[in-house]
Amino acid sequence: MRLAVIGGDGIGPEVVAEGLRVLRVIEPKVEATDYDLGARRWYATGETLPDSVLAELREHDAILLGAVGDPGVPSGILERGLLLRLRFELDHHVNLRPVRLYPGVATPLAGEHTIDMVVVREGTEGPYAGAGGTLRRGTPYEVATEESLNTRFGVERVVRDAFHRARARPRRRLTLVHKTNVLTNAGDLWLRTVAEVAPEFSEIQVDYQHVDAASMFFVTDPGRFDVVVTDNMFGDILTDIGAAITGGIGRAASGNLDPSGKNPSMFEPVHGSAPDIAGQGIADPTATVLSVAMLLAHLGRTEDAARVEAAVAASLAERSRPRNGYLHDQISTREVGEDLAARVAGYTG
């Protein structure tokens, strides 16, 4: 397995090291190549993602990314120049984000909840297309635009992917989330596409919710969701709510997939570089390890993926409760990684 590793900034390299530790238990001969990308490189060279590096990344089976970003970098530079550029150039049109409450994990919600859904977020169009501009900047007459671009091609492929995932899950439900009553053009395209694809998946129960209502139900009744398919921006928001209700972004994994296999897919924890706790060895690597499980699943290694997930589930059930998504002082990033690696090694999950 040829793996490109982008540790990135802040806690990124720390959590990625533990992800690799776990991966090496399963695949000792993984060829991991480090790529120095992120704030550090930008400070040093002004580069975000040189074309030559992108070309090298393409030669791998998958990419594991920690987190990039630093308060000193102007907003948008690394996001548009690196993270989103990777997603767009590598055609990561399925941004897959499981939202699962593991037994024993504290949730901010009162009462008992069974939360086990997956959000299929479109990853290569919508408001993330980068279309927009500014006119008369700095004057009282300034206008700034952001354009959401949506193609039938782009919507249909992610909708089909979501239907396939729903078919493989026991509850077989698919919820489209959009804002069709306001974004009538894009909303209509999404609605029509789902309606046209649905007959091919007649065993799937399909419904629709506006993004505002869905955001509410993520909090009041998350158990109702199974597979959620949605636009890039709505998916960004919903998956952070999803992270919140399942114990914090220290748990939330994600895969940026090109399911066609033409490009390497990229796996990353949803959390950021958390400069405030960087270098202290206290970041929770669980989201990264779960992203490694997604990587394995994507490469067809379903059983290995299940082993890693089982190790995480067992560890979470035992571990003391985290604060703000991060671990208590008494457990270090490394201890968690070693614990997970040992569980995977020994099937002691």
Next chain:
Amino acid sequence: MRLAVIGGDGIGPEVVAEGLRVLRVIEPKVEATDYDLGARRWYATGETLPDSVLAELREHDAILLGAVGDPGVPSGILERGLLLRLRFELDHHVNLRPVRLYPGVATPLAGEHTIDMVVVREGTEGPYAGAGGTLRRGTPYEVATEESLNTRFGVERVVRDAFHRARARPRRRLTLVHKTNVLTNAGDLWLRTVAEVAPEFSEIQVDYQHVDAASMFFVTDPGRFDVVVTDNMFGDILTDIGAAITGGIGRAASGNLDPSGKNPSMFEPVHGSAPDIAGQGIADPTATVLSVAMLLAHLGRTEDAARVEAAVAASLAERSRPRNGYLHDQISTREVGEDLAARVAGYTG
């Protein structure tokens, strides 16, 4: 007081009747004129908001709206043709939405929370501008666009309004919510505008959060927010999360304000027409009554507004807990309205 009343559809007329009952205690001589707008009118005539009706609405001191919508009306017709048209034509640029957890009200969040914020949502631009279109509809090459239009004029006036509100509140905090790292054009405009206005309000503590992070913190740590200022779409989502964490949309009030006073402002509960429970007299009119309090405050009648709010607070503290934002069967819409009216009348709050 000349009041235009749009009861609308479903539970709309039911809750508005109770809002009026409470208002009449304070202002017995309110001249209320009913306007038949919404799904019923659209079914009957195809009209959403005739120009002549709009002209009449302008002649009032304020508008009280229940809810419009029916499952049989195609998505967008009433939203764009009536609700949003009212907001845009009447220049309701401040969409004000308090998010407050009243003592005794059940929240889906675990633990103790003090939630008392107000979301100042921009109401007349952003992704709601209605700019966008569809090309090659129904073909594999279809493209649908939605354009977010943001002007310095529009952003600055709502930002100023939010700063003024923050100044009048004890905690004096203002949080800008946007997605500056992806929506770099509009995000930059919002950020710069806040930064440029801030020095005039040096006593206000200002911070910024991405919408995904803010959505998470609404769930994990809502007590940190005081005044939130944000774009039209983000405000839509955040205020539904806000409703969820404070006991459901049966409680959430809103004001669509033109603070210049040139146009009548419009007050409405955030909930919809809820056709499933319409006609049963079981809808919770609390959100409408709280919207009436906002109406009074907007017309400068601060003490009367406080009376209504105190009545609601006292009633909520006593009332049995609602399910799904709606009342238990044993308390009717009318009973709640009468209870609130009696409390307001007798200062028994």
